Amino acid sequence: MKRALISVSDKTGIVEFTKELVSLGYEVISTGGTKKTLDEAGVKTIGISEITNFPEIMDGRVKTLHPNVHGGLLCVRDNQEHLKALEENNIDLIDMVVVNLYPFKKTLEKEGTTHEELIENIDIGGPSMLRSAAKNHKFVTVVVDPKDYKKILLEIKDSGDTELTTREELAAKVFRHTAGYDSLIAEYLTKKSGVEFPESITVTYEKVQDLRYGENPHQRAGFYKNAFAGYSISTGKQLHGKELSYNNIQDANSALEILKEFSLPTVVAVKHMNPCGIGCGESILEAWDKAYAADPVSIFGGIIALNRVVTKEVAEKISELFLEIVIAPGYEKDAFEVISKKKNIRIMELDMNLKIKNTNKLTTVMDGVLIQELDQKELLKDDLVCVTDRKPTDSELADLMFAWKVV
Known part of the structure; x- marks a missing residue:
């Protein structure tokens, strides 16, 4: 037996x-x-x-x-x-x-x-x-x-x-x-025990999905997340559209890295991992208008990340464009219906209040990896020293702080 x-x-x-x-x-x-x-x-x-x-x-x-x-x-x-x-x-x-x-x-x-x-x-x-x-x-x-x-x-x-x-x-x-x-x-x-950089590291990632291909069609690829993933594209919930590609995930990550810098209603538009428009405002609609106005051409085929619930007014403007992905903490019912009429758009939901759990940043090099603390330092006005004769006005300073976050 x-x-x-x-x-x-x-x-x-x-x-x-x-x-x-x-x-x-x-x-x-x-x-x-x-x-x-x-x-x-x-x-x-x-x-x-x-x-x-x-x-x-x-x-x-x-x-x-x-x-x-x-x-x-x-x-x-x-x-x-x-x-x-x-x-x-x-x-x-x-x-x-x-x-x-x-x-x-x-x-x-x-x-x-x-x-x-x-x-x-x-x-x-x-x-x-x-x-x-x-x-x-x-x-x-x-x-x-x-x-x-x-x-x-x-x-x-x-x-x-x-x-x-x-x-x-x-x-x-x-x-x-x-x-x-x-x-x-x-x-x-x-x-x-307080050891920052031990003699060896073993990192655990959990599979999210297989990808159709990598950066190019001849490259095989998969998507994995940190074992304790928080604020991340990997924890987002896809509500509509075909599965994410390797390049979609790279672009979405870039958008979310920028978006985490802002607390005001903000919209980030990314194309090929670079921001082509970012706007802050008193409302998410105002933030959208500013982000779109920054570059109404390059946004075509890009990725949009918003840190507020998408309203019907914003959804109607989004629906006028060809976009790969929209990521937001939520969607009004009417707004979702408007955007989801577009067959090829991917609609994702992510809790923007989540914290980044992994405080180390890993960058691969050939047969190796670099590791450093994630840069989460926030620049405050009190950190600044003005060394010119003319001091910036409050409005100029606000613009400079905005530009610093973006750049």
Whole structure:
């Protein structure tokens, strides 16, 4: 009989998946909360202590770190010496590991989380089992993502086991998962210890989407976001239009970088990553008129970002132009109806009150990366020293401050 060890933090679909495994002849080993969930659902499970012959101790910190677990996972099954070692030590094989990890990221995102709570959400046994199973994927199926449950069940039903190519893909996913998990912990502890530029950095990004192509049609591309993305095109919600391209995302990012400098109603028009019109006003309509008047030619085919809800009056002016993207914190119902009549325009919504979460800026160079603090310094009037005989008027100074933000 084949055996699966199941211990998950994210219990999405786990009851249904486990029931199917049992119906396919699997014996299920489980731990803690996962065992309780499965037992309550009527799924027969074996407690981890029955496998290790040792109790879970230290509030569950030590429960799966045991030769009876890792020996069953790491045994090379076409190696007679390995099989002999199992027999001599009364260790049984484990054919599948289904594990996802303590929610360190979610805990880190919660307000008011203490350092002690974060430390307790650093998973040890989970990554150890995942790595053992992934290393031995020639013989063991390792599952970290509930999205893979369906494919695994279909393959077992069809041929009695998962395909080797599937096990290789799942193993690669595991090492990506554990690397990302460890990088978040490393980043947290590095910041807490006050180290600015450590001897190595590992940055975690999460996939947003595949892109049709990159800057040019012959270049492949994908779009990823920071694990804690806030004010970013990656967190925007697309309400209308075809999917974003690589160049759309670059342009939109440029528009948002400029827009974040302004608190008054502001409209930013960008073409090929450069501003072609920026306007501030008492209303978003006044800001639009100023931005459009700055360059009514180059705005054609550009990207517009606004930091106020789009009104019907502004929408009607937008609809007169060919634009790639409009980004705003919201749209009046009538305004959305007006803009969405244009088939090829992309309409996006983004909360302009979000903060930029990643305070470092990374710039790639060939086979390397430069890293520096993000420039978020705001220039204030009190920072200025006038060295000319004539002092600027209040109006001139306001224009200079506006120009400084833009440039």
